Amino acid sequence: MAAKAKVTFLPSGRTIEVASGTTLYKAAVEAGVELNSVCGGKGKCGKCRVQVHGNYELDHIHPLTPEELETGSFLACATRVRGEVRVFIPDTSTAGKGQILTTCKASCRRPDPPLRKINLTIPPPTLNDNLADLERLMRGLGPRGLGEPQMDLGLLQELATTVRKRDWRTTASFIRCGQSSRLVRLEPGDTTGLNYGLAIDIGTTTVVVQLLNLVSGKVVRTAAAYNRQISCGEDVISRIDYSVEGGLGTLRRLVLETINMLVDDVCIEVPAQQVTSACVAGNTIMIHLFLGLDPSNIKIEPYIPVANNPPPLPARVVGLKLHPEAPVMLIPGRSGYVGGDITADVIASGMHKRKELALLIDVGTNGEVVLGNDQWLVGCSCSAGPAFEGGEVRFGMRAAEGAIERASVSNNLWLNFCTIGGAKARGICGSGLIDLISGLFVKGALDKAGRFRGVLPQRIRPGTEGKEFVVAPGLETASGKPIVITESDIRNVIRTKAALYAAASVLVNSLGQKMEDVQKVHICGGFGNYLDMNKAISIGLLPDLPRKRFNFMGNGALAGAAQCLLSRRSAAEASQVAARMTYMELSVNAAFMSEFTSALFLPHTDEKLFPSVHPLVRSG
């Protein structure tokens, strides 16, 4: 057996004992310490830099350059514990306090939740009316449709006491499960005024929970946090890899920890034990990890999940700290890469109920696009890449404190920017990147292919990865070193926006429509909300349509989950949407490859598709 060694993480001071030879990255995951990683500890992303003191050893193949190593900061995933060590995690290596999108519009005028509460006054038994307690309760519920309900043994064991506590006045909470129903809870007296549910949006990056009053239809509290799984990899593919390597249990634990912590945050006036239903929207991989289902087949062709429509399960089985019998409903998905979060977006948008042709784009850690109306729906997913969330961009970061979120480029290429929280700049987030690239392109500093044009020595300079543009000089940054954007960064952003645009084009074309036939464009997802519409159109991320057709929905997944908690009808519609949506697999689609290639320009090869953009662009 390997010797054990103590690792202390700073600034938190958290300690853990691990076997000698464990990487600092694994120790941090084990200890629940927040540490950035895009690749999941594979030495690829360079995001998990830490400073180490004590008895440690660097891997022979350490991804950092000798110069970088001289600064005394190493990658946690390529540094191994040999004895007692103290590890300092700098601010730049944690997710930080970010802006997580929690705004959403769940519309429900008259709540009619799947978790129904019915108050009954049951006639007490007599010798002539001697039905047993359970059958008496069922008779009282009558045609409200329970049939032979299922229930937990615990409820049955308390039944006799509960119905007698308030003189045969009792409130039954129940829910339909398929063709049958389940008695969730039984309370003495009339508690129909108290019905609380939890909407949960499990994103790859962020998790949002919203406590709803299912009687008034109002939001009680909302809370958000980064998904603690981030330390095991930032995108769904690295999470699958981590799971395949034996980490499924850890991933499940981490997301449950994240949600249960948020439950504590929202359950203040309302105790968590009073929350008797929950509805979860998440992409298919997140739902797999949440339930402990093996996601490995989603990564390999033909990309098959264990379940797109898992049955509802009690909170105690799932591992949520709500009322133990609270049914946890999962919004059904369509495929491995078009999950329940997209179904929830559709529900929140209402596009499945309207005649007009609508396009829905969800830009999160992945990109998904849905096209359709009340007659048909077609959806697809594109690996948009993490460029808008800070991945594959040298100074990319999430929308957290110190991120450049807004930038405007003047005619002489001077730059004004503002950071989140007004702090010194630490990096550039998605909306900042779009502003920057749009500005540089419109002002003529970038050509259609995203290459820098001409040389302006004070701003554009040669770098290690081709030319780079100095966004913020050292004076204005937290580290004291300049923040730049490189041609390589710009190529990655262009690839991301091209994938999204191409996905939308393929859907529109394959159904014999034209982009201008789209009457409504719904933009969902964490990133969409901070987008400058005109700038996003100018780089070809969004189609060049009349601006009033765009609808920024905010967190559509959360809104859809909330709506399904509030309305049985919406919950039923979610199943129908998932079932009737046609899924288009783009990874093997020739038209997509061709559309993608055409979109790898600013804004697009075909200038006619972006008539409003060209008049603005200053030719170089």
Place this chain on the structure above:
Amino acid sequence: MAAKAKVTFLPSGRTIEVASGTTLYKAAVEAGVELNSVCGGKGKCGKCRVQVHGNYELDHIHPLTPEELETGSFLACATRVRGEVRVFIPDTSTAGKGQILTTCKASCRRPDPPLRKINLTIPPPTLNDNLADLERLMRGLGPRGLGEPQMDLGLLQELATTVRKRDWRTTASFIRCGQSSRLVRLEPGDTTGLNYGLAIDIGTTTVVVQLLNLVSGKVVRTAAAYNRQISCGEDVISRIDYSVEGGLGTLRRLVLETINMLVDDVCIEVPAQQVTSACVAGNTIMIHLFLGLDPSNIKIEPYIPVANNPPPLPARVVGLKLHPEAPVMLIPGRSGYVGGDITADVIASGMHKRKELALLIDVGTNGEVVLGNDQWLVGCSCSAGPAFEGGEVRFGMRAAEGAIERASVSNNLWLNFCTIGGAKARGICGSGLIDLISGLFVKGALDKAGRFRGVLPQRIRPGTEGKEFVVAPGLETASGKPIVITESDIRNVIRTKAALYAAASVLVNSLGQKMEDVQKVHICGGFGNYLDMNKAISIGLLPDLPRKRFNFMGNGALAGAAQCLLSRRSAAEASQVAARMTYMELSVNAAFMSEFTSALFLPHTDEKLFPSVHPLVRSG
């Protein structure tokens, strides 16, 4: 806190530490040591005699006489631990190795069990046919009617591996639950040839389990044991009392221990984990204790159970050591005192499907009577009293080794008897009592009221409780002391038989029928099988009908449970039988009191009802 003291029980040698002041009876229950008790430790029945050495204290009000106490044997329920003690439990204070009725006739030519196994070969997924594993499985099952099935999370977590293990050949085990269905198990390959179920008869006194091959319909093994709850009281009322005094958990544990021990006995060729369904028949109180439901309201007017028809529950929830997801079905009962065991009797008798009027009598620790045909059913229960199982009779005992089970009385009142196992006589069991009383009555030694007539000094002598008849002289008994039957014993037997006969009469009369209209009499229950029909009629226990109308069914509850495991149709019929049976409450029925009074004679006040008996009786 009270000091602890060690108690050693002999001959088993089992030890336990209990608080000083605990009665030896409670210590024995706690230790799981077998010890007779009819009253449940209340000092009333005198069955828990033990010999004690060490530091103990007798209760001031000890039920034994000073002479009895001088023999050095005390009642365990009135003797308290003060320090270390050794307790010897004589043979006469344990249930002993008895004859438990396990014979039954479950008829099922072509099994069609509720637990269905279906073998599927599912087409492997492709890019064009990319349903998720679960939905693919459901499509494969097609219209065999699963809809949106429920399942345990564990099954879902194994699903991807299971379906791929044998190249998408898999066997699904599922069961209908109300209007919905439940996926119980999924196995790789074709295992439809292996489908095992467990029929369980939980009697107040005995528990029988039967392992069935649900493919062939054949019995694999049967095992029986005394219900370990006996040590907490022998009849259902003393069990309810024990439960009300905080013993519900203990009672539940004891019956689960009994069943799980029997599972070990029958699961030899077939591992218990391969048993994927179970069906339980038991009286309503036994079912309550089995599930841990509070039975207290069954004892008080209007005698209301928690549930007559509890939903099926997985074995892991119930606490049975079968496949954890095996559904445990409970045969529905009609009321607190006409339980699922009687429904099972009816199913096994087939009386609910035939036009002829039939009477069903179940004589166990309680007595239940059902009258009816394919149009209607009416049932009732009478507290027949434990006389036939050894209670309320001085030398009464269960049908165990040494029990006088057969006796014939000669004209000069000489007696021939035989004991179970041919051992020296230890007491008299139910069938022996009937033989004795019938013989004494027919030979003129007893009058119609059950009083001894005349004095034959060698056999009939005065005793402490009036006259008594020496059944076995000391030379022929295990204790060396004579075994007698007293007038008080005979009165108790007459009360028991009168209650049963009166119950049958009330049912017949209340429906405007006459006893001779009854075309079939089904006798079920542990005791019925050893009954001498003519002798039972001669004392007025059974109606005086043509002998070919009697059908001794054996253990009808077990047979009915087995039939419901083997046939979905029988299981559905069981629900219908319980639902359509009219329950007649005799405790407040004036006609019953009048019938009971008339039946308190040998064979009955109304001699016309027993035409075949009177010619046989020698007048005194």
